[in-house]
Amino acid sequence: MKAEYINSIYQAAQDVFKIMLDVGTQKDDVITHEVTDDGANITIKLQGDLSGTILFSFPKETALEMVKIMSGMEMDKLDSFIISALSEVVNIICGNAATNLQKYNKHVDITPPEVLEDPAPKAADNCELLPLKTDIGAVKLNIKLDENDK
Amino acid sequence: MMWKEKYKIGVELIDRQHEELFRRVSDFIGTVRSEVPWEEKLSKIKETLEFMKDYVITHFRDEEEYQAKINYPGLEKHKQIHDDFKAEVAEFVQLFEETGFDEDLVQRFSGKLLAWLINHVAGIDQKIGEFAKKQEVPHHES
Numbered sequence: 001m002k003a004e005y006i007n008s009i010y011q012a013a014q015d016v017f018k019i020m021l022d023v024g025t026q027k028d029d030v031i032t033h034e035v036t037d038d039g040a041n042i043t044i045k046l047q048g049d050l051s052g053t054i055l056f057s058f059p060k061e062t063a064l065e066m067v068k069i070m071s072g073m074e075m076d077k078l079d080s081f082i083i084s085a086l087s088e089v090v091n092i093i094c095g096n097a098a099t100n101l102q103k104y105n106k107h108v109d110i111t112p113p114e115v116l117e118d119p120a121p122k123a124a125d126n127c128e129l130l131p132l133k134t135d136i137g138a139v140k141l142n143i144k145l146d147e148n149d150k
Numbered sequence: 151m152m153w154k155e156k157y158k159i160g161v162e163l164i165d166r167q168h169e170e171l172f173r174r175v176s177d178f179i180g181t182v183r184s185e186v187p188w189e190e191k192l193s194k195i196k197e198t199l200e201f202m203k204d205y206v207i208t209h210f211r212d213e214e215e216y217q218a219k220i221n222y223p224g225l226e227k228h229k230q231i232h233d234d235f236k237a238e239v240a241e242f243v244q245l246f247e248e249t250g251f252d253e254d255l256v257q258r259f260s261g262k263l264l265a266w267l268i269n270h271v272a273g274i275d276q277k278i279g280e281f282a283k284k285q286e287v288p289h290h291e292s
Contacts, residue, residue, distance in 0.1 A: 020265070020268050020269055020272060070264050072151050080254050080258050081258070084258040084262045088264075089269075092265065
């Protein structure tokens, strides 16, 4: 997978965290796990010149803190309000990533986010891991994208 | 949900409406998230939703008129974002009516609304202000 595709997604995530949450984000070199089992795993599909999935894995503490920042309210459990807010954040990041990819002449559409309900979720085989560390905790992106011939 | 001064785009009417939207959505979410039993707060939820539906339409119209006035190049794309959002809200409202305002559905709508509004005002709408500044459009005439 080309580095510019990963960077388009990374840039979008970094921008959205900054704009929406006032939270700084950097790539993390410590890889502890791919997906969370106590938080929220939300996936989105890309179709077009590139096709595949991006799985966002938010550990519980990061998820709660993100929605606390947005709402100004204390959050203590991952309920449908929180999952829905996070799904929209994922939708926004991927929409912005699709815009960033146009710079490389790659046009993609995204599908609505889906929440993985599996108690033992797994990332796709051969996906690339993009671990992020933010001021409010870790977020893991598992990216699997294939180029389609035009 | 906190209004921040940095969200202002420098257009008085739009900024006033954004601030009001934040206040209303914040109140709405506060009600939806409160510990009060669902049946007891339902009338307030319905009332706020009705107000927001009208207010959002007015705001989107005013914002699009301002963009047209300054020949904002992103108008069509922006209008599409507004139209998509209005369609999504209409879908939710229909589902609310069909399900008798199912609590889980209203919770999901509220979460989406929260994130959508912050991104729209703090991100997408900022570009209107940036364009207006570059064009040196007199902001306070809107």
